[in-house]
Amino acid sequence: MIKPSLPKGFRDHLPAEGHKREFILSAIQDAFHRYGFQKLETPLFESMKTLTEKYGEEGDQLLFKVLRSGDFLQKANQEALQAGDSRALAHSICENGLRYDLTVPLARVVVQHQSDIQFPFRRYQIGPVFRADRPQKGRYRQFTQCDADIVGSSSWVGDAEVLKLYAEVFESLGLKVAIRVNHRKLMQGMLQHLSLSEQSTAVLGALDKMDKIGEKGVYKALIGLGITENVIDEFMAWVKQSDFTIVHNEAMQEGRDRLEKIIKVLGDAVQFDASLARGLDYYTGMVVEVVSSELEFGSIGGGGRYDELTKVFGGQNLPGVGISFGLDRIVDVMDALERWPNESDGKPLxxxxxxxxxxxxxxxxxxxxxxxxxxxxxxxxxxxxxxxxxxxxxxxxxxxxxxxxxxxxxxxxxxxxxxxxxxxxxxxxxxxxxxxxxxx
Amino acid sequence: MIKPSLPKGFRDHLPAEGHKREFILSAIQDAFHRYGFQKLETPLFESMKTLTEKYGEEGDQLLFKVLRSGDFLQKANQEALQAGDSRALAHSICENGLRYDLTVPLARVVVQHQSDIQFPFRRYQIGPVFRADRPQKGRYRQFTQCDADIVGSSSWVGDAEVLKLYAEVFESLGLKVAIRVNHRKLMQGMLQHLSLSEQSTAVLGALDKMDKIGEKGVYKALIGLGITENVIDEFMAWVKQSDFTIVHNEAMQEGRDRLEKIIKVLGDAVQFDASLARGLDYYTGMVVEVVSSELEFGSIGGGGRYDELTKVFGGQNLPGVGISFGLDRIVDVMDALERWPNESDGKPLxxxxxxxxxxxxxxxxxxxxxxxxxxxxxxxxxxxxxxxxxxxxxxxxxxxxxxxxxxxxxxxxxxxxxxxxxxxxxxxxxxxxxxxxxxx
Incomplete structure (x- = not known):
């Protein structure tokens, strides 16, 4: 007899829960269709070489790897085996991993199927992604992302469209949210202004943890990077202000011009947030994160512009922009706020x-x-x-x-x-x- | 630069293909809803102890295992490592695997969530499953199953309902199919009659390969099992006839009574096929397999009754019956027959x-x-x-x-x-x- 249980960090959704998920999914899918996005499906597996080095070092460690079938020891790296080096050994006994998000698979698809796709390629994809993270409240090892992306155009229209889509969907769900935007160029320009360009990955990494470690934690982390107090003070003053029109150099100018165009058409629907860093390495332009205005919960959506993502797969580079809805977290927020509509749940008559x-x-x-x-x-x-x-x-x-x-x-x-x-x-x-x- | 490619046996579905898949899925889902099935979602991961020993030895070898995250060598079986025993080592460095079908996860769910479920539990589930099989035409390492099952009732009504559902869906897709049924009890009784009960797994395994190895191949395999030519002749005569009313013992009688009830309400919609074995170990009663009548292709659906499946997970045993639609193969058949309807594919106006x-x-x-x-x-x-x-x-x-x-x-x-x-x-x-x- 085996006591039935699930691996830690994974969940079943019984029918009652399934109806809630369907309610949210249909609001999202309806918006995707009205905005002209077409459905793409990619497999759950990607080769390790597609997955690695796209999500930063921390992301690489969170990839789930799949063991080669058959006699995997034959192809094992003998040196790594002798040395007991798990990480090096893993790469020789695992060819493939499970997708970490839907964006890198999209980048692979547009390069691999370039000749079968009409650009600008507006695709949506809904499906599970996997992260070997420590499970905790609101964080699962398998969760569902609902993504819409426009690949093959660098226009501000794409940025504005995905933000508008966010605003519409959350409104239709009856959720009050803050749609926070920033621009990587603005941030990069600021770091350049403070002569911190060489440490930008580390600085952004520290800033991205603000929610977890607080302002003091970020301060401490920056001290740890050997940055002087004066510079940190100026940096922290910048990330806490709300005026994106202050510029010190060309990069900041570029970010400002872009944000101005977006704000012009979207107005109050989005808020500038100079502290928004976003963990993923691949963003190059506008970045966005959505949080509930009614509940402290963390992000329920995020995305941004990635104008160099397809470069690593070779050939012509294609700019892109996209957003993702975190279905599981939206369910959690709707649950906490008891915001479900009172409707029939499709049960037989x-x-x-x-x-x-x-x-x-x-x-x-x-x-x-x-x-x-x-x-x-x-x-x-x-x-x-x-x-x-x-x-x-x-x-x-x-x-x-x-x-x-x-x-x-x-x-x-x-x-x-x-x-x-x-x-x-x-x-x-x-x-x-x-x-x-x-x-x- | 990385040349973008997918692991062997996996596929992308671009929007044009996606619309075909949606067409089939909506026919299937519509029938599931009319028949009162409710949606269940289970994760892609299951623990290895849930997965192993449910699909026979061959099935066990086709399970995809996921490497433990972190320093997996710490928990590795040192003996297996020294001996270079891949199989034993795999069990110590992989806790979880990817689901092989949607039936074993269902059995786990009904035992694990017993108190939250109303029985008879009529659930449907649609999603990808994984098999580390050698990729070939019509066989993928990830493919989508669409399952409907009734758990908690051993009535003939369940058997008849799932068969009727098959007939309806394939008719609505415009596909002519043969829905072949057999009964494990009838087969077991026949083997008992021929004094082959002790070898039944091996005999059924050989028979299940009829499509691949032909009648001669099966004959040879049975000779290999040490069965005399006389007995083989009688067995082969039985599997080739079409009269399920000939019975030699109690087990056969039980199978016959059940098939009679089914045939009574379904009539010509199903065909008795004495050679139908079905590979999976967990079937105990009616088994079914669907093939195209217009095209040699292999099965595009299959299922059966499994009255002891939940036993291994402990507690009260729950009988069940279910069927599965092989979405990817149905797409292949519709493609080959050019049977797609001429409709708008949801593109923006x-x-x-x-x-x-x-x-x-x-x-x-x-x-x-x-x-x-x-x-x-x-x-x-x-x-x-x-x-x-x-x-x-x-x-x-x-x-x-x-x-x-x-x-x-x-x-x-x-x-x-x-x-x-x-x-x-x-x-x-x-x-x-x-x-x-x-x-x-």
Whole structure:
């Protein structure tokens, strides 16, 4: 006997939970379609060489690797094996890993299938991604991302479109959010101004942890990088202010011009946030992060412009911009705020209940007829006590129960119980059909 | 530079392919809903102890294992490492694997979440599964299964329902199929009659390969098992006949009674096939396999009754029955038969084309207005030559192009090209709205 359990950091979604997820997914998909995004599917596996060095060192460590099938030891790096070097050994016994996000697979796809794609390529993709992170509240090892990206255009229109899409979807879900934007060029220019360009990855990495380690933590981390207090003070003053029009050099000018165009069309829908760094290495322009305005929770969406992402896959470089919705975290926020609409959750309307083989056979006929007409219907599959069958109807939330006892079979009628009204009425199948078509 | 490529046996689905997949998925999902199945989602990962010993020895070898994260060598089986025993080592450096089908995860779920589920539990699940098989035509390492199962009832109604569902879906897809059924009890009784019970796994394994190795191959395999020619002749005569009413013992009687009930309500929709073995170890009753009647291709669906599957996870045993649609293979068959319906593939209706910043800004306004009204619309995101923008409209299959040149901007009109008709007409935004609402 094996005690059934799931690996840590993974979850099942039973039907009740599944309906909540569907509610959010359909709001997102509807917006994707209206905005002209087309569906792409990529596999869960990518080769390790596609995955590594795209997400920074920390990201590389969070990649799930898949063991080669067959006798993997034959191809193992013998030196690494002797030295007990897990990391080096892993690369020789694992060719493939599980995707870490949907953006790097997209970059691979646009280069690999370049001749079959019309650019600008507007694609959306919805699916699970995997990170070997320490599981905790709101952080799972498998979670669902819903991404929309425009590849092959560097226009401000793309930036504005994905931000507008964010605003629309969260509004339609009834969630108040802050859509925070910054521009990598603005940040890079500021670091250049402070003569910190060479340490920019480390500085941005520290800043990106602000939520976790607080302002003091960031300060300490910057001290640890050997930066003087004066410079840190100026940097911290910059990240805390809200004026993106102050510029000191060309890079900052470029960021400012771009943000101005975006703010012009989006207005109050987005907020400039000079402290927004975003962990992923591949962003080059506008970056965005969405948080709830009603609840401290962390980001429920994020994205940005990546104008050099396809470069590593060779050939012509293609600029891109994209956003991602974190489905699992949006569910958590909707749960915490109890923001679910009060709706039917797609459960079948009617259950046929019976007490013997002839009743079950008659029920089978009726159910098949209803299904053929497009009406969801169910037949209790076993011969069981009425109490048990009615309990099932109640728990599943049926609104009608059609009972087929001896009287009904001999008179060719159906006793219909209206569970929501507590009443019941004998009727013919045609009368039942009329009732179902009127009510539904 | 990395040449972009996918691991062998994996595929991307670009939008054109995605629409085909959606067509099939929606036919399947629609039937699942009408039949009262509710959606379940389980993670892609399962612990190795959940996965192993459920699919037979061959299945175990096809499981993809995921390397432990961090320093996996610390927990490695040192003996296996010294001995170079890949298989034993794998179990110590991999805790989890990728799901091989959706049935074993279902069995885990019903035991693990027993108190939150209403039985009989009618669930459907659609998602990718993974097998480390040698890739070949029609066989992928990741493929999508669409499963419907009824757990917690051993009634013939469940068997009949899933078979009827098969018949309906393939009919709605316009595919002619043979739905072949057999019963494990009938087969077991026959082996018992031939005194082959002790070798039943090996015999069924050989029979299951009939498609690949032919009748002669099966004969040879059975000789290899030490079975006498007389017995083999009787066995082969049995698997080639079509009369399930001949019985020699109690087990066969049980299989016959069940098949009779099924055939009674389904009639010609299913065919008895005494040779049908099905590879998976967990089936105990009715087994089913669907093949195209128009094309030699192999199975495009399969399933059966598994009345002891939850036993290994402990507690009360729950009987179940289920079927699976092989989405990827159905796509292949529809492709080969060119059986796709001629429909719109959900592409956006209208593209706004422009020639300078003011035109783009005006286009942005119009596009946002249309999207807010639920009409899909696109703005070409870059300032580009008319030829380039129109080429994009043509390749993507737009029906309308709205052009915003100097004349249009100054007169507050839109020049609308009807790409399907080859005509164009100047109109106001309100007139365009009327046209779009009439045509769509």
């Amino acid at each position: 009617i259950l046929f209940v019976h007490f013997d083989e002839p009743g079950m056979a008659k029920g089978w006929e009726y159910v098949q007829k209803l299904r053929c007409m497009g009406i969801p219907a169910e037949l209790y599959p076993d011969i069981a006590k009425a109490k048990k069958q009615l309990k099932y109807a109640d728990q599943r939330g049926f609104t009608y129960v059609a009972m087929l006892g001896d009287d009904e079979l001999s008179s060719n009628t159906i006793m219909v119980k209206f569970l929501d009204q507590g009443s019941q009425r004998s009727m013919t199948f045609d009368e039942l059909l009329t009732a179902l078509n009127t009510e539904s | 209208i593209l706004f084309v422009h020639f300078d910043e003011p035109g783009m800004a005006k286009g942005w306004e119009y596009v946002q207005k249309l999207r807010c009204m639920g009409i899909p619309a696109e703005l070409y995101p870059d300032i580009a030559k008319a030829k380039k923008q129109l080429k994009y409209a043509d390749q993507r299959g737009f029906t309308y192009v709205a052009m915003l040149g100097d004349d249009e901007l100054s007169s507050n009109t839109i020049m609308v090209k009807f790409l399907d008709q080859g005509s164009q007409r100047s109109m106001t935004f309100d007139e365009l709205l009327t046209a779009l609402n009439t045509e769509s």
